[in-house]
Amino acid sequence: MNLILILLVIGLPWLGAFIVLLAGDKHEKLQHVLAVAFSLAAGAAAIMLLPNVSKAVVISLPAGTVFGNFTFVADGLSVFLTIIATVIGSLAVIFSTSYMHGEAQIGRYYAFVLYFIGAMAGLVLTSNMLLMFLFWEITALCSYALISFNNDDPKAVRGGIKALIITSVGGVGLLLGALLIFVYTGSLSYSAILGGNASLPANILAVLAFGFLIAAAAKSAQFPFQTWLPDAMEAPSPISALIHAATMVNAGVYLLARFYPVFKDVPYWREAVMVVGVLSALMAAIMALVSTDLKRVLAYSTVSQLGYMVYAIGAGSVFASQFHLFSHSIFKALLFLAAGAVIHSVGTRDMTKMGGVGKKLPYVKWVFIVGALALAGIPVFNGFWSKEMILEAGLKGGSIVYYSVMVFVAGLTALYTIRAVWMVFYGEPRSDYHAHKVGLAMKIALAPLALAAVVSWLAVGRFSLLFGANSLPFHNIQPFGLKEMFHEVIALSTLIPLAVITLGILCWVFRSKLGGLVKAFNWMRWLAEHSFGFEGINTGIVKATEASAESLRTTQTGIFSWNLLAVLGTIIIFFVLFAIGA
Template identity: 40%
Template sequence: MIPLIGWLNERAMKWYTVAASFVTAGLAVSLFFSAGGGEFTRVWWIPGIDASVGIHLTGVGLYVAVVAACVGALAILYSIRYMEPREESYGPTRYYFLTLLFVGAMIAESMADSFLFLYLFWELIGVCSFLLIAYDYRRSRARDAGLKAFVVTRFGDIGLLVAVVTLWTAMNRIGAEDPFSIGGTIQAALAGQIPHHMLGIAGVGFIAAAVGKSALFPLHIWLPDAMEAPTPTNALIHAATLVNAGVYIVARTLPMFTVLPWWLPTLVWIGAISALLTAILALLERDIKHLLAFSTISQLGFMMAAVGAASVFASQFQMLNHGIFKALLFLAAGAVIHTTGTRNLFEMGGLRRSMPLTHITFAVGAAALAVFTLLNGFWFDNAVFEALLVNGHTIPLVMLVLAVILTAIYAFRMYWLTFAGERRSETEAADAPWQMAVPLVVLAVGTVIGWLYVGRLAAHLGTVLVYHDIPPIVPGALLQYTFNTALLALGGVTILALVWLGMRWSRHGSPVPEEPRMWADLVTDTKAFGDWLWGLPVVVMRAFAALISLGQTGDLNYNSLWLALGFIAVLVMLLGWG
């Protein structure tokens, strides 16, 4: 029931950490299968403001918790070898402590039935991510990236805090016994007890929070910079914890806002724009980790659009799948970087022979990413489209379809550049040691078979989500249905085109198209765009600071003058109002 507590008071003995993480993962999974209609525990935390710490196993939360626990455990196992060269200079204690805290906070957040508690862990995740991204503190880029990630996500947090406190106020006004309870708040909202303007404020707040945390447009700028973190941390941030929190929170509070007509379409638009924009950026990127980062944003865009289409199930299933295959891709990419020592795609290539295991697992991940055949990504995207079509969002739908096609293209571009063709650098390359290999294999297997559980998951969600509307889904029927849709044709065409392209490229031995490089520099210098969005407010802020600083002359006469002026201003204002 309380695996999270085990997470929090951890010391850094590495294997102990690994054991703890696997035990937690096991507990989380067993919870997942055993929990029925949502277990419920509640402890008073701050009697002064009637705040309690409730633990409520909702379906949505469990998904997040399971993904976080499993991927977290695998990533920690992987870290043992990956982090070895750095340990001497940086100290592993900090790393393992923070990683555990990170995953633990995510699990706690996903299970909390208290907005205050949720917000607390939400920010704790932010703190951990800052400290983990800046882990490599000798490089100033890592430190700056940590700062950037922290500050940008905190912009989203403004919204969440306002939303949480507004709902608290509203619940207090109707005299609720436990004003922070999420379930209670949803009930009250559905019963129409919360005034619409307050609900509107909260709705805006939750969207802002999700956009910041999930790195959606226009707050996506921090995620590529966050690539300065150690690779296992990237896997955690991208697949398991940080970014999923944003999707989780809108999915969790979705029923509350169905009364607001503008809420769902906003989510769809944000999701669609993010998905398409970052898919384009991913296509042009040369750094493998940055590419994966953009791909994450793109995938999160899909999830957000799915929530916006009121298809919570679709978004949750996507989250599960994405968590698995993105972790796989990151860890595999980490293995590649570990041996080749470069992150530039154009310096890799031909690793197929020297790293067979990594090659296969990476291919599985890339295929999944590329909406390939029966793997879960493919199945899932259809579900989103279905939901969107039903709700009649045509333009976002077109954008999403485009994004899917681009996803397939960039996934294969990445794969070809890395593993196919000839070696383009002289470095030695070999498969990773077993601590790194095991997570890869497990994740690859998970990617292949994960979708088989769809029926079970749907049934489970239907029972535990009291306030969401989840239709029961039977795998067989669904499969049949999927293959009957027109989208199958689209998928088929894409696959054929890609296979043909791939074969052509491998036959001609030139998997490196030169043109995209030029595009990359011409069309959109991704770094410059992000820097502009980030830099402008900072410049404005600094300019104001310089201006105000001029007033601090240090001269006693001026100080007295300020005092007299202050008095006159106060007097005039008081008399004016009086």
């Protein structure tokens, strides 16, 4: 049963991608219907995987002696992320039917979206490192193609190329890890090193651990690679929702969570993970505070919240990190889709030109506020519970310095969230925009997300069972019901973050009285607007890659005889090598 379902989860979106392309751009309605049908079917297949979660290998496709078997496993972690990818992904697709209505080349759009969803499902379901790398790169390719979907806009193309290069640099870390695992265990499957059956030398394990950390940081837009995600905002809004909530950035956190049992004893690894998380969370929150582009604010908030997840893994609580990922996927998809509805309706992303949108789009205003409250960590919404659990875990598992920074970031989060809500929905209109009506498909896609943002934390007991010993034997996650969560979250230490969050909101309420203080932090604003100088690292990587590609271009003469000469040269080199070897 699982076998068919896994094949369906990966295969259906890919088949759909192909069929949508075949349908042709002349039949736009058909393409919308096909895309929604295939993504919903994949979502249904993913949910049906839920009752049969286990650690056993489900599919093993023999792929010859070199590659080992292409194995797929449906354990808690993979099934959970598959559901996030396919279900949130299909909501984004439903939203797209209204958002992308009448755009050119809709077939290309849907094909890449479906390909993306299928690749993400494959990435988390496979237990073969080579296959994982392959899916990893496919998601990078799809994100590139979708970010630069408007390919006559140079900014979009640049954002896409940046995303592609940075995440591929991270992919090198993953490839290195996969090859090292192959060399030392003789198999490409990660189960050998997860179980501790194969002992790797300590230094190799350290290389592996930090290589995967770099890969995860690049993919999840963590410090110091955090600048590609905001630049990816040139994509259509449903794509942003897809990248931020359903697919792409979850992969990095998944990688860290998956290999946590192996790496937790590597010296300094957990420390490094926590530092990466804390720095990303802090810097991104400050940058979100000064940005005036609605989507960039949301992008920085994603980096910041991913920082929380990474921090939780470093602090030793994979469960809290995954629970926050769960909440985050829901409210961030909600926020991005609602922001998409606003942008679609108003026609600008600049918050300084909005104001008073709430009167014209009351439905969007309310769902956005639900998402914003969840993001800010206000009690009862799902973001509150998961963020508190991360902070509790941080208090137990890490230094008090990191904990206090993260609590401070929670306050900043509340501040920039309420700032965004206020600037968009309240006050007087600051430009004479014309608000269009919001389509029905948009409303349909937003409703379940808004509902889930309020109640998804109730599922914590079921959620923890997903990560139990049956499915993840090495992570050692205990069943964790609602009662335990109340017990852990409603404690004295919760009051501190809550107080800081309230302080953050009060800062906004009394912002006119804090004028002097704001001026005192002007240097910080300048720094934040310049990405704390880390833009330089990212631009440097992009420039270096492009320059080397440009210089290698001369080897591509396009003249047949030269290519053949290269073939001859390679044959001779191999003969010489064999002769020396023999």
